[in-house]
Amino acid sequence: MRVRLIIFFLLSGMIARSQNAKHPADKELLYGKDLIARTAYYLGPKGKVAALTNGMNCQNCHNDAGAKFYGLNLMATAATYPQYMPRTGNVMSIAGRINGCFQRSLNGKTLDTRSREMKAMITYIKWLGKDVPKGQKSAGSSVLKLAYMDKAANPIKGKTVFIQKCQVCHGATGVGLLSADQTVYTYPPLWGKHSYNDGAGLYRITTFAAFVKSNMPFGTTYKNPQLTDEEAWNVAAFVNSQPRPHFDQHKDWKDISKKPIDFPFGPYADQFSQSQHKFGPYKPIAYIQKKSITKKA
Numbered sequence: 001m002r003v004r005l006i007i008f009f010l011l012s013g014m015i016a017r018s019q020n021a022k023h024p025a026d027k028e029l030l031y032g033k034d035l036i037a038r039t040a041y042y043l044g045p046k047g048k049v050a051a052l053t054n055g056m057n058c059q060n061c062h063n064d065a066g067a068k069f070y071g072l073n074l075m076a077t078a079a080t081y082p083q084y085m086p087r088t089g090n091v092m093s094i095a096g097r098i099n100g101c102f103q104r105s106l107n108g109k110t111l112d113t114r115s116r117e118m119k120a121m122i123t124y125i126k127w128l129g130k131d132v133p134k135g136q137k138s139a140g141s142s143v144l145k146l147a148y149m150d151k152a153a154n155p156i157k158g159k160t161v162f163i164q165k166c167q168v169c170h171g172a173t174g175v176g177l178l179s180a181d182q183t184v185y186t187y188p189p190l191w192g193k194h195s196y197n198d199g200a201g202l203y204r205i206t207t208f209a210a211f212v213k214s215n216m217p218f219g220t221t222y223k224n225p226q227l228t229d230e231e232a233w234n235v236a237a238f239v240n241s242q243p244r245p246h247f248d249q250h251k252d253w254k255d256i257s258k259k260p261i262d263f264p265f266g267p268y269a270d271q272f273s274q275s276q277h278k279f280g281p282y283k284p285i286a287y288i289q290k291k292s293i294t295k296k297a
C-alpha cells in the first residue's frame, strides 16, 4: 500500500510538472525556446530585454524553433559542439556560435555569454538534442544540400522565380512585412538594411538554395518541395545579389584553402573567379579541390 502511495505521489508530481512549467528548469527551457521563436520581442530594435538585433527571429531561419527537419535544424548542435570552425580558426562553443548568428544573421551585437538569455537558449538547444549521441548528427539536421548543377546559378532567371513565388509574402522590394504594432516581422526581409548581412551563412548560395528548396514557400517541407533544384539555385543567386548590410570579415579564414566552395569573397587558394565561387558552376572547382587533397595525402 505504502509503495503504491509513493508511486502515486511521484507520478502526479511528474504529470503536474509536465503540464505546467512551474519547475525552474522547465521555465528556463521554455524561455530559451521563446527567445528563439520570438527573438525580436526580447532583443529586437524595440526589445523588452535589450536592443541588439535587426528585428528578425532566430526561428525565421531555424524553423519551428530549430526542430523542423532540414529547416536549419538545431537537433545535432549540442552533440557536435564545441567544434573547430575553419571560418574563425578556433574551437567554438554553442554560445560562440549563437553570437555568430547575432552578429551576422541578425546583423546585430553579441549577447553577454553569462546572461540569463544566453543560458536559456543553450538549455533549450541541449534539450532539443538530448537524444542525440555525442559526436553524431541526427536525421534532418541542418539543411538538405542540393546536388550541384552543371551550369552557374542565374540571378536573372531567379528574379522571375522571386516575382512568381516569393514576393507575395516577402514583398516586391524584398524587405518583408512588419506586424501592425511594428515590433516583429510577419514576413521577414530577404534583403535590405534589416536583413542578414554578407557574413551570414544564408549569404552562401548552397545554404540558401537548400533551405529554400525544403522550406519555401512557407508551409513546404523537404517531403513536398515546391521548387525545382534549378529554381532554388536561381532564386538564391538573385536574392544574394541584392543590397544588404556588410560585415567586416577580414579576420575570417586565416587558411584560405578552407573556404567553402561557394564562399563569395576572395582571395582563393585556386584559380577560379569570384563569380564562379559565388554562382557556380561548382563541379570544376570540386574536381580540382578533390585532386589537390588526394595529391597532399
Ligand code: HEC
Binding pocket: 036, 039, 056, 057, 058, 059, 060, 061, 062, 072, 073, 074, 076, 077, 080, 094, 097, 098, 101, 102, 105, 106, 121, 142, 143, 196, 200, 201, 202, 207
Ligand atoms: C538569417 C538566417 C538565420 C538567423 C536569423 C539565425 N541563424 Fe543561426 N544559422 C543560420 C545558418 C545558415 C547557419 C549555418 C547552418 C549550417 O550550416 O548547418 C546557422 C547556424 C547556427 C547554429 C549552429 C548549428 C549547428 O549545428 O552547426 C546555431 C547554434 C545557431 N545558428 C543559433 C541561432 C540563434 C540562437 C539565432 C537567433 C539568436 C540564430 N541562429 C539566427 C542562419 C540563421
Ligand code: HEC
Binding pocket: 057, 059, 060, 061, 063, 064, 161, 162, 165, 166, 167, 168, 169, 170, 186, 187, 188, 189, 190, 196, 202, 211, 212, 216, 217, 218, 227, 235, 239
Ligand atoms: C506564404 C508566404 C511565403 C512565401 C510565398 C515565401 N515565404 Fe519565405 N518566409 C515566410 C515566412 C513566414 C518566413 C519565416 C518563417 C518562420 O518564422 O517560421 C519565411 C522565411 C524565409 C527565409 C529565412 C528568413 C529570411 O528572411 O532570410 C528565406 C531565406 C525565405 N523565406 C525565402 C523565400 C523564398 C526564396 C521564397 C520564394 C521561393 C519564399 N521565401 C516564399 C513566408 C513566405
